[in-house]
Structures are given as structure tokens and as C-alpha cells.
Amino acid sequence: MTLYDVPAPAKLNLFLHVVGRRADGYHLLQTVFRFIDLCDTLHFDLRRDGVISRATELPGVPEEQDLTLRAAHALQRATGTKQGVQISLEKRIPQGGGLGGGSSDAASVLIALNKLWGTCLSRRELMDLALPLGADVPVFVFGQSAFAQGVGEDLTAVTLPEKAYLVAQPDASVPTPRIFSAPDLTRDSSSITMAVFLASPTSRFGRNDLEPVVYRLYPEVLGASRWLAEQGILRGTPVRMSGSGACLFAEFSELSEAVLAEAEISAIMRGADKTFSQTHPRFRLVQACTGLA
């Protein structure tokens, strides 16, 4: 038995503009994906019998929808390899939170099995296998923070300044298709060039066009966002949603600042009187983390 451990990082969308819609209903976006050091860990146990299986159940995710298994099958089909694998997953990235956890897990499966099976596909070929698994999967195969266009597959690497982030998870599960199909979604934001973004302070640039729809449909996300933004420790730092939510984040110059904000906000939440827990929006702090290159 040979076991291999591979990390799969989460992403934040520093901004997300919807600039159009394709005939098939998918939306044309402009966004910057930034990876953060909040990671799931995947364990691979190679099998010689060609079977692809999972050792861990994902609550609410049946086998046929499990992106890790679908990624492994896609690579097996594309290359004709006779090898198999048992995959287990240590989940730390909140599921369905707009942090790309499932997409990142799938990309890590493609990259890792391509090495472990010796199937030798190029990164470009892996990215082509990634796109049918989900619009956010190619950027994780790409492997670095990127300015993304198209539905998320047209990627240009960007070097971002060192920053830290505090991530919070409101108590809401937001299905992405519901947000993209909302009649009131802005679909005609004007396109920008990457240079415009790079010339601006990262946390202050642009907006997430999906926020107004999520805030309307899920008032607990709006409540959490407003409550966080009112805390003195954030000192006017914008609170923004990642992807289609529900996770929120605030950007800091240093990890120590994000850690301090995390400690102070946790203390407020813990120390507040009983009425506070009944009246304040329900959310949890995920963690303070560093932005990756």
C-alpha cells in the first residue's frame, strides 16, 4: 500500500464582475482568484485493479457527484490507464461556501494522479479535463493566482501583493445556479483590463456582482457582512463575499492583523450577553489566513 498526501488550497474571488452571458446560459466573468493557505488534504492509496473509490463520505455528496471521483475517472478515461486509486479527503474548507473547496480537490486529484499514475498529460491538457468538472476547476490546475475571464477558464497569472485575510462563514448554504439564474443579477458590468486592477489597492477594487442577489435571497449573509463591517477592528476594511457565497472575507496587510481581528471578533461573540446571540446574525469565523502567490 502506498499513501500520498496532497494539499488542496481554497480561493477567494478578490472581485467578481459579470460582463455577459453565453448562449448556453453560462456567464462571462472577470475575476481575480487568489489562493489562501486554508487547505483540504487528499490522501491517495494507489490500486492496481483499476477501481476508483473513496474512503471518506462527504455529507450530502453521493459518489456520482463527488468531484474527486469524477476527476479521477476523467483522467483514467482520457489516458486509458489501467490503474486505480482509493481517495480519502480531510475537509477543512467549508463546503458550498464560495471558496472553491470541491473544485480545488478535483484539481489536486488531476495533478496528483497524473504524476502518480505516470500518465504524463501536460498542464494544458489537465486544464481541458478540468473545465467540464466545473468553471472554477481550471484555475486550481493552473496553480497560481490569476485574472480570469470567459467562464473562468481564460487565465492570466498575476503577482499579487502579500496580504492576509479573515474568512467568515454565514449560516447559509447558497446554491450557485440559483444566484446565476436570478432575474435581478447584473450581467452587463463593463470589462476592465488587468492593468486597471493591478494599479488599484486589491481590497478596494471592484465588487462582487453576485453579492446583491445573495444579500436579497439570504438576509443572514447580509446581516453577517454588515455586522462584521461595523466592528472597530476592521477599521473600514471592506467585507466582501467570495464567489457565490456565502463566505465573506476582509483583507489585511499582515497576518498578525488578521489574527488580531479574529481574536477580537471571537471575544466579542463569546463575551456578548444572551440577547446578542439571539439578535446577531449567525456565522462563524473560519480562520485568519495568508494569501498565496
Ligand code: C5P
Ligand atoms: O461550473 P459550475 O458547476 O461550478 O457552475 C455551477 C452553476 O453556476 C452552473 O450550472 C451555472 O448555472 C452557474 N455558472 C454560470 N457562469 C459561470 C459559472 C457558473 O452561470 N461562469
